Amino acid sequence: MQRFRRNLSPGSLLIVAMTVGISAVLVSAGPPAPPLALEPVIADGLRHPVYVTHAGDGSGRLFVVEQAGRIRIVQPVASPRGEQGRLMGAPFLDITERVRYGGEQGLLGLAFHPSYKTNGRFVVNYVRRSDGSTVIAEFRASSDPDRSQSTETQLLVVAQPYPNHKGGMVEFGPDGFLYAGLGDGGSAGDPENRGQNTMELLGKLLRIDVDHGKPYAIPNDNPFAGGGGRPEIFAYGLRNPWRFSFDRQTGELWAADVGQHAWEEIDVVKRGGNYGWRVMEGTHCFLPRDGCVRDGLIPPVAEYGHDKGRCSITGGYVYRGSRLPALRGAYLYGDFCSGEIFAFSEGAQRTLLLSGLRIASFGQDQDGELYVVGHGGTIHRIVEARR
Secondary structure, eight states: OOOSSOOOOOOOOOEEEEETTEEEEEEOOOSOOOOEEEEEEEOSSOSSEEEEEOOSSSSOOEEEEETTTEEEEEEEEEETTEEEEEEOSSOSEEOGGGBOOBTTBSEEEEEEOTTHHHHOEEEEEEEBTTTOOEEEEEEEBOSSTTOBOSOOEEEEEEOOSSSSOOOOOEEEOTTSOEEEEEOOOSSSSOTTOOTTOTTOSTTEEEEEBTTSSSSOBOOTTSTTTTSSSOTTEEEEOOSOOOEEEEOTTTOOEEEEEOOSSSEEEEEEEOTTOBOOTTTEETTEEOSSSSSOOOTTOOOOSEEEESOTTOOOEEEEEEOOOSSOGGGTTOEEEEETTTOEEEEEETTEEEEEEEOOSOEEEEEEOTTSOEEEEETTTEEEEEEEOOO
């Protein structure tokens, strides 16, 4: 996740629209953005939140992942401008005793099953205290809708060689399968070249069927379902896909891949795609520095460099809500260090606002409205600024 401690490198912000067989077209600005603001939902009471999401159950609740190993519930409370929130005291889930917490490690991801309202199933991604492995595990709600059971079913355990680059996102796709993002295992420069090794799960986006098999089945159309690589792999050549999301209208999969020292990138991920790491960092040769072989590598749809305090991309969502019609269809994302929030659409990037936050994540509620998670302990909703 290389966002809680990161060395800055010189560079310049570039957004790149790629066309087949043609070099990058650099775009510095897009149409004027509507004036936006961040409306506080939770201003205190959270400890190092890293994600917020909803359960798809119509309750209006938000679920906040705290890095130390807790999931907290925010209950909606009416306010003059919309919905503020009330942070419940007791956690929905507390597995702090199982989680290795610190740096880029911890409880990192949460995904509710598409049928959560009836089956109570949800999945988390965490780093195991005992040995630092990544664990993807399923839990179930209890008879109390605001508390879950503590018994887990481990779906996948992946050994980790270093303490950084864990990825951490889990999400159910429109196909009903579970997707999971894993970083390249850490250190710097992917020293064991795991991103390009299809016999390794690190540096990959995985896709598994948690409704069949024990503990899961492999979708028949996974690129290596018939051999040649690990069957769980959906896409590869990723460095640290900390946050990815599905466009709820088109089903496209958008991933923000955290860069090494110079370039941050946004990918639209396709089944079987190779997104270049460690051969490429963004659209630029990484190893070797010059003359790298790009055949078969899919370039990002956008990239930016490390000027103005920028250092680490935080992926967001294609906006499909109703409150900000001018942004509908744009991909919103941010930078952890600069606190800027950007929108990308039609090959152009716009700076929407300066949040003043260490942006750990974005989140989406059931209506498609977007939230910003400040690692310092806050949740904000993105709204139009008051005039």
